[in-house]
Amino acid sequence: MKNTTKQFKHTIVAIDVAIVTIEGNELQVALIQLKNEPFKNYWALPGGMVGSEESIKDAVSRHIKMKAGISKIHLEQLYTFGEVDRDPRGRIVSVGYLALSPVEKLKLKASEEYSNIKLFKVNAIPSKIAYDHKEIIKVAITRLRSKVVYTNIVRYLMPDEFTLTDLQRIYEVILGREFDKRNFRKKMMVIKMITDTKRKTSGGAHRPASLYRFSGKGDYKIDFI
Amino acid sequence: MKNTTKQFKHTIVAIDVAIVTIEGNELQVALIQLKNEPFKNYWALPGGMVGSEESIKDAVSRHIKMKAGISKIHLEQLYTFGEVDRDPRGRIVSVGYLALSPVEKLKLKASEEYSNIKLFKVNAIPSKIAYDHKEIIKVAITRLRSKVVYTNIVRYLMPDEFTLTDLQRIYEVILGREFDKRNFRKKMMVIKMITDTKRKTSGGAHRPASLYRFSGKGDYKIDFI
DNA sequence: TCAAAAGTGTTGCAAATACACCCATGT
DNA sequence: ACATGGGTGTATTTGCAACACTTTTGA
Numbered sequence: 235m236k237n238t239t240k241q242f243k244h245t246i247v248a249i250d251v252a253i254v255t256i257e258g259n260e261l262q263v264a265l266i267q268l269k270n271e272p273f274k275n276y277w278a279l280p281g282g283m284v285g286s287e288e289s290i291k292d293a294v295s296r297h298i299k300m301k302a303g304i305s306k307i308h309l310e311q312l313y314t315f316g317e318v319d320r321d322p323r324g325r326i327v328s329v330g331y332l333a334l335s336p337v338e339k340l341k342l343k344a345s346e347e348y349s350n351i352k353l354f355k356v357n358a359i360p361s362k363i364a365y366d367h368k369e370i371i372k373v374a375i376t377r378l379r380s381k382v383v384y385t386n387i388v389r390y391l392m393p394d395e396f397t398l399t400d401l402q403r404i405y406e407v408i409l410g411r412e413f414d415k416r417n418f419r420k421k422m423m424v425i426k427m428i429t430d431t432k433r434k435t436s437g438g439a440h441r442p443a444s445l446y447r448f449s450g451k452g453d454y455k456i457d458f459i
Numbered sequence: 460m461k462n463t464t465k466q467f468k469h470t471i472v473a474i475d476v477a478i479v480t481i482e483g484n485e486l487q488v489a490l491i492q493l494k495n496e497p498f499k500n501y502w503a504l505p506g507g508m509v510g511s512e513e514s515i516k517d518a519v520s521r522h523i524k525m526k527a528g529i530s531k532i533h534l535e536q537l538y539t540f541g542e543v544d545r546d547p548r549g550r551i552v553s554v555g556y557l558a559l560s561p562v563e564k565l566k567l568k569a570s571e572e573y574s575n576i577k578l579f580k581v582n583a584i585p586s587k588i589a590y591d592h593k594e595i596i597k598v599a600i601t602r603l604r605s606k607v608v609y610t611n612i613v614r615y616l617m618p619d620e621f622t623l624t625d626l627q628r629i630y631e632v633i634l635g636r637e638f639d640k641r642n643f644r645k646k647m648m649v650i651k652m653i654t655d656t657k658r659k660t661s662g663g664a665h666r667p668a669s670l671y672r673f674s675g676k677g678d679y680k681i682d683f684i
Numbered sequence: 685t686c687a688a689a690a691g692t693g694t695t696g697c698a699a700a701t702a703c704a705c706c707c708a709t710g711t
Numbered sequence: 712a713c714a715t716g717g718g719t720g721t722a723t724t725t726g727c728a729a730c731a732c733t734t735t736t737g738a
Binding site for chain 2: 687688689690691692693
């Protein structure tokens with residue numbers, strides 16, 4: 235990172251979003267590689283300015299659509315980072331967001347601004363991270379881990395239909411510990427967060443598994459796991 | 460509220476803070492009465508602009524010191540409100556904060572800007588509330604209620620020394636339900652959040668009560684209540 | 685001696701955990 | 712027939728909730 239003079243005179247509101255997904259039994263976050271100073275070649279969260287005629291949430295959606303090719307994605311606001319010197323280009327206040335999507339729905343694409351965009355395991359993010367984005371990622375993962383035990387937030391990481399083993403694997407990846415299969419299934423049945431589709435998998439060299447989907451449409455809170 | 464033309468050209472970052480305390484067995488929040496349009500005589504949360512050379516948190520502390528005469532107060536960021544039309548004067552993004560203090564430490568004082576500042580019961584806030592401040596208050600109270608059951612956040616609402624009955628009352632006021640005295644005391648002992656000072660109250664026409672203080676200095680999380 | 689709040693244990697119930705074997709399919 | 716993941720029940724432990732009486736002080 236090089237020292238540069240400040241480019242912006244006024245305080246600017248920006249957003250940065252941690253797009254989190256699960257691939258290969260690992261939590262992953264999307265990072266872009268910056269082309270320009272002051273953080274040339276550093277990795278950063280996708281983000282950008284909030285326009286003067288758009289809400290903060292709309293700005294997040296707009297940037298996600300540009301960089302990850304997805305317009306319907308679960309979003310939640312994390313925290314607003316407002317240290318004076320967090321951005322060497324000037325006074326930029328950034329609102330951090332968490333976005334969750336099953337990996338199949340992401341279409342990461344580089345643009346003129348960025349030489350590259352790809353997923354990194356959250357346990358192995360590159361050391362050259364721009365700004366305070368490492369901290370934002372940490373807040374994002376902490377939030378996900380904390381909400382997973384009292385909400386149905388995992389639904390945003392799952393495909394429409396899934397087996398109970400798939401679901402258990404997602405919980406295990408997020409929380410980093412294993413569950414007993416029988417106890418896990420019992421609990422899922424009790425809280426009736428999911429519904430049996432009466433369809434089954436086929437093709438595996440093993441007994442077919444029942445396919446489930448999440449019940450209802452919204453979010454809810456309850457104690458489980 | 461009257462219609463006015465926009466006063467500010469650029470997006471501005473402001474803060475609004477819900478200063479919450481307990482008085483008379485009720486949760487209370489400090490509100491100021493505005494002197495000027497577009498919300499003349501409406502009640503609002505204390506708040507104001509974030510200076511270009513101060514962090515967001517410093518701006519919150521500064522405004523609290525001005526309006527509530529207290530410089531050491533527990534603060535936590537709640538949410539950033541970024542709808543385009545939330546302020547008729549222009550594009551103002553506001554970072555909402557929760558501040559907690561025992562009532563004895565607050566010294567609410569009116570200023571030139573505000574004709575009045577006082578505490579309102581959160582169950583009886585006036586109907587003439589400016590901006591989206593009713594929503595901010597709601598987020599503040601929800602956050603407090605939710606954190607009280609898994610953190611030691613009540614410490615910021617208590618005086619330095621207190622009896623177990625005092626402490627139980629605070630939990631009951633915040634959560635709006637009653638606890639069994641024996642179970643409550645048992646739990647407080649188990650989690651060892653508080654320490655016996657070996658001192659006792661005196662003066663009441665009843666048996667003296669042991670005085671306690673919170674252990675350690677920081678925050679922690681654990682399941683209780 | 686009375687009023688008022690402080691203080692103190694036990695029991696029953698519900699929820700969480702630990703644990704092992706048979707089933708259906710594809711190769 | 713065998714390898715692979717799917718599917719199921721019970722016993723034990725632990726944590727939570729319900730419950731009532733005695734103690735100490737000041738008036």
